[in-house]
């Protein structure tokens with residue numbers, strides 16, 4: 001293809017827009033009833049879709065599994081690898097129910113003229129010993145450039161050594177965020193951010209508004225408590241948010257159930273939740289990852 005000034009200008013405009021890429025994770029705690037298997041919070045999903053209706057900058061959505069995945073994963077032990085044929089049914093069931101939640105979210109978005117296309121990480125990520133071995137981002141990049149709304153989710157992925165593993169929604173958010181050079185990653189859940197202790201069991205816990213390269217240990221130790229989740233709860237969120245911040249990407253952990261929080265973050269209208277400030281000296285790696293996008 002011949003490079004003309006017009007094409008060059010269009011390509012710069014696309015690159016600039018990609019530099020404004022936001023990744024939004026819809027936490028399972030905010031869009032499902034975690035106490036009841038396979039129960040969506042339809043009003044919450046519809047409200048989020050309403051809030052996204054007029055957002056026109058590049059966006060990738062990721063949803064957590066919530067009660068559509070955790071019960072099947074923890075009951076069968078597939079989060080600790082594949083040890084017998086009896087677990088295969090749980091893999092099939094988890095994929096079946098996860099895709100139902102994906103379809104509910106897709107329907108809410110389509111009804112508002114947003115154009116989601118689902119990507120299932122099981123088909124484009126491979127693990128070895130729980131570490132990401134391979135990932136294919138090109139189709140997501142192409143969907144984004146075409147003006148579609150990629151919709152991913154936390155998923156089971158095949159692992160060369162362990163048979164199967166769990167790729168949390170938070171981890172895929174940081175993987176995609178860094179791989180595509182996102183400018184920020186928003187991790188929505190059912191609490192206002194990272195607290196000094198779990199606010200559900202310690203009502204006097206205080207919110208940590210900002211996590212920097214100076215105070216990050218505080219956030220790590222505050223969130224490291226036991227979790228019933230197959231994906232590590234708040235500890236995993238903080239780990240992934242720090243991975244992003246260290247590489248120059250701004251990240252927020254915020255309350256997706258709080259009606260005004262998402263619009264405020266989308267419109268960059270003030271700070272809400274816990275903000276993970278990009279670390280100094282991380283600009284270089286951020287630019288490198290943007291170039292990759």
Ligand code: ADP
Nearest residue numbers: 027028029189194195197198200222223233234
């Ligand atoms: P999601 O399913 O949306 O990804 P999780 O349930 O995994 O969210 O994590 C959110 C939960 O983490 C909250 O409901 C809260 O009870 C728990 N939590 C544990 N420790 C903390 C902490 N230090 N600060 C905030 N929340 C915490």
